[in-house]
Amino acid sequence: MRILFVHPNYRSGGAEIAGTWPPAWVAYLTGHLRQAGFDDVAFIDAMTDNISDEDLAVRIAEAKPDVVGVTAITPSIYRAEEVLRIASEVVPGAVRMLGGVHATFMYKQVLSEAPWIDVIVRGEGEEICTELMLAIEDGRWPADRHRIRGLAFRDGDEIVATPAASTVKDLSKIKPDWTVLEWEKYIYIPLGTRVAIPNLARGCPFTCSFCSQWKFWRDYRVREPKDVVDEIEDLVDNHGVGFFILADEEPTINKKKFVAFCQELIDRGLPKRVKWGINTRVTDIYRDRDLLKFYRKAGLVHVSLGTEAAAQMKLDVFNKETKVEENKTAIRLLREADILVEAQFIVGLDNETPETLEETYRMAWDWQPDLANWSMYTPWPFTPLFQELKDQVEVYDFSKYNFVTPIMKPAAMERGELLDGVMNNYRRFYSKKALFHYPWRGTGFRRRYLLGCLYAFLKAGYRRTFYDLGKAGYWGPQTKNSVDFHFDETRTLAEAQLDDWEASADKAARAAERREAVKAQMKERSADRKAGFRMPNGAEVKACGGGSQQMEDV
Helix, strand or coil, rough: CCEEEEEECCCCCCHHHEECCCCCCHHHHHHHHHCCCCCCEEEECCCCCCCCCCHHHHHHHHCCCCEEEEEHHHHHHHHHHHHHHHHHHHHCCCEEEEECCHHCCCCCHHHHHCCCCEHHHCCCHHHHHHHHHHHHHCCCCCCCCCCCCCEEEEEEEEEEEEECCCCCCCHCCCCCCHHHHCCHHCCEEECEEEEEEECHHHHHHHHCCCHHHHHHCCCCCCCCCCHHHHHHHHHHHHHCCCEEEECCCCEEEEEEEEHHHHHHHHCCEEECCCEEEECCHHHHHHHCCHHHHHHHHCCCEEEEEEECCCCCHHHHHHCCCCHHHHHHHHHHHHHHCCEEEEEEEECCCCCCCHHHHHHHHHHHHHHCCEEEEEEEECCCCCCCHHHHHHHHHHCCHHHHHCCCCCCCCCCCCHHHHHHHHHHHHHHHHHHHHHHHHHCCCCCHHHHHHHHHHHHHHHHHHHHHCHHHHHCCCCCCCCHHHCCCCCCCCCCCCHHCCCCCHHHHHHHHHHHHHHHHHHHHHHHHHHHHHHHHHHCCCCCCCCCHHCCCCCCCCC
């Protein structure tokens, strides 16, 4: 049985300006499938190769697959749906499969607007996809589809979702097959070397209100550091990788495993051959301040910090559990350890103003990270924050949900003014860095890396691909009132998905009301107990140590 995976051709001028990123999802799925005996797996990277729909149709037809599988994040969902529509025309007998975070949560929307999709894999894909492929190979598809956990599909006029499958519990079975990729295509521009995106842990124990990762992966699990370093050593030895970024949301959460991972890299001498970067939380940098030089010794050269917002109010809205002053200290600690630090800011909520944008710039310059990034708030429709803001959402063209297009319109600004404010922050920050910092400060490696980052920015700016500026028609402040983001206003919410959202929102609201009622009741009982209870000798109740302040019941 031949399985063909396709990575859809979608670009937004965001993360891809730093290079061509290898689609790790196909390596992880292929590795699991090969363990189950599926040897005939092919892959088309339509994004990296910039393949047109016409050429893609020819290549899919030539492959003669029995299954065509695609993944999608929210902004690439329409391109993924189009890949499977093309497959329905050129290989009509093939099973058409879609996976990824958007389809997992938005399966009703997807199956309503793209009925040619045969099946959606919901959640962590390795085990579900393998079970599905075995059913197809054995001729049990579609008869057994109701029995396979973690699927969604159309059954006549009904959209069906089977019960959720378990997450992968034995992470030692995660053995990606990186040979499925053509490695000469995947280059990290700042260092001019091949780049990989391996995975140390899955999930996140935190519940930031704007994020869906903790919902998608469901439980937090960490692979054995030795297994991950085996994988990295293979990438370096056999595929020429010189830089990798851990795909984890927060790889430092499990301090013990992260330290063991670093030590394993050092023991094998890999830091001399490969450098790497991570995303992590400010609080973890605070916690590990005495280990930062050790992390640098292990080859860690780039940390992207989710500082998120300059104003504490925004941090609280995002449920970040961090303080503004902690952000500044974490950045300083990383610089002192000779680790490049990138500060991430989220802008574009309803309360954004020219003054708050200016505040983020001033704080970015005061904090002095090596790099700064301003991302447009994107209201993933399956996140808690969306439930709070959904009445303000006017755009349902998911192809623009890409962190660079202002989906939300601030009350005090037009979208073009918001984009102009963000571009003004970029211009000022990187102009100063280019003139006064990058060429003169730090080690030779630091200078080379930062000048490489600057080159990537300038290259994307010259081509007008950065933030999709060319498509939007932005050429500077003089064009802020004529910017056109080309929203597809015909895109609406599927009735099935809307019903599901409203039911979920009502359920969440009722649960929140119950929690508040229980909390109030417990506080009242606590007050009654404190007022009415005395020790047998009549003495007032005291806390440990003799104090009068008691812990509050919650």
